[in-house]
Amino acid sequence: GESVGLHLPTLSVQEGDNSIINCAYSNSASDYFIWYKQESGKGPQFIIDIRSNMDKRQGQRVTVLLNKTVKHLSLQIAATQPGDSAVYFCAELYPYGGSQGNLIFGKGTKLSVKP
Amino acid sequence: EAGVAQSPRYKIIEKRQSVAFWCNPISGHATLYWYQQILGQGPKLLIQFQNNGVVDDSQLPKDRFSAERLKGVDSTLKIQPAKLEDSAVYLCASSPVTSGETQYFGPGTRLLVL
Structure with a gap:
């Protein structure tokens, strides 16, 4: 969902469960997407x-899915661990300005991962 | 390999004062970025350097913010005068490419303006 001000969307899962984090991106012209952990x-x-x-695309315990039709990204984390507790951001690479x-x-x- | 270094880590100032942040990118990275991250939000690009030249500063509030990278390595970001709404974390990132991909972030400087 949308966050307003200080209120980030929160996902709380049990250790060992799978997590799915969703993201809607803005620009149809974006051609590269990244998930960051902070x-x-x-x-x-x-x-x-x-x-x-x-x-x-799959990595170690993580999978990213891209649906260009609806401009949607998701990050799946398998067997979520306490060390996975963080804020997750999606980012799109979009040409603007002079770059x-x-x-x-x-x-x-x-x-948030509950032990 | 050492990561992106930033200092100071924390800074508290009063409004209308000046402040400067320093960034040392990963060795050999020609591209350097400054981002502003307000609490509860994602980072927002302020300025991008390629070596010592500015590639994009369209998001930089130039009436109070300035940045330089004189020798194409270290960079400083300055705010003069600061406003309450400048309270944020200021992140520096560097990259070996110019495409915007492969950005490595520093730990950030947390600024509080009172």
Whole structure:
């Protein structure tokens, strides 16, 4: 859902369960998408990326799905662990300004893993 | 390999004061970015450098914000004068490419304007 001000969407899961985090992106012209993980007091950390010519990409315990028709991304985390607790951001690479492409970040989802 | 370094980590100032942030990118990364992250939101690009030249500063509030990367390595971001709404985390990122991909973020500087 949408976040307003300080209120991030929150997903709470039990340790060992699978997590699904969703993101709607803005621009049909965006051709590259990234999921970042941000822990408290740290900068965003790259998790996985996907190009617009793909629908699905898998990493270690993570899978990203891309639906260009509805401009939707999802991040699936298998066997969620307490160390996965963080805020997750999707970002789209969109050419604007004078650059080849700049990252536009979504509002983020806070994942809480219960032991 | 050392990551992106930023200092200070925290800064508290009063409104109308000036403040400067410093960033040392990963060695060899020609592209450097400054982002502003307001609490509860995703990072928003302020400025992009390629070596010592500005590629994109369309999102930088130029009446009060300035940034430089004189020797194409370290960069400073300055706010003068600061406003209450400038309270945020200021993130620096660097990349070995110009495409916007493969950005590595520093830990950020948390600014509080009172």
